[in-house]
Amino acid sequence: MAEKVRADAAEVRQLIGFTVGDEEYGLELLKVREVIRTRQVTWLPNAPSSVKGIINLRGQVIPIIDLRERFDLPRAQDTAMTRVIVVEIEGKPVGMVVDSASQVVRVPVDQFEPPPPVLGEEARSFISAVGKIGDRLVTIMDVEKLLGRDEMQRIERTLVSRGREPALSRA
Secondary structure, eight states: OOHHHHHHHEEEEEEEEEEEETEEEEGGGGGGEEEEEOOOOBBTSSOTTTTTEEEEETTTEEEEHHHHHHHTOOOOOOTTTTTTEEEEEEEEEEEEEEEEEEEEEEEEEEEEEEOOOOOOOHHHEEEEEEEEETTEEEEEGGGGTSOOHHHHHHHHHHHTTTTOOBTTTOO
């Protein structure tokens, strides 16, 4: 019986769901550090356009990515539902502003398909799969590929030039 339980657990992926615009996305739960309410963001000059700024989260300076900007969507005012999902990219914490975040969902692995080929190359670079949850489709993001290495290095250089102790620094 214990083997059956382990086999069932291996056949399910746990995701945290979130929305940006009218679309529903998912992230592997293991990549998510925490979900927080939005807070004051300090603007960061010379950062990539999708970087909204930085926040201080329990003593760590963390860059904040605006997923609306990253996905070329119109800006929107923060609401009571707006959240920041703190994830790990290359082992470093990065916050992503989303319109809302939902509960953790368990999705059987046979409900995932590769991203469709009609997506542009850039979108396919950070979309790992499309999951089917009932009659809904959820785009699964690969956070490691959301920001390119060049963008991460540019953010890091900007933080260092401003005298910040970045959470991004490579040890």
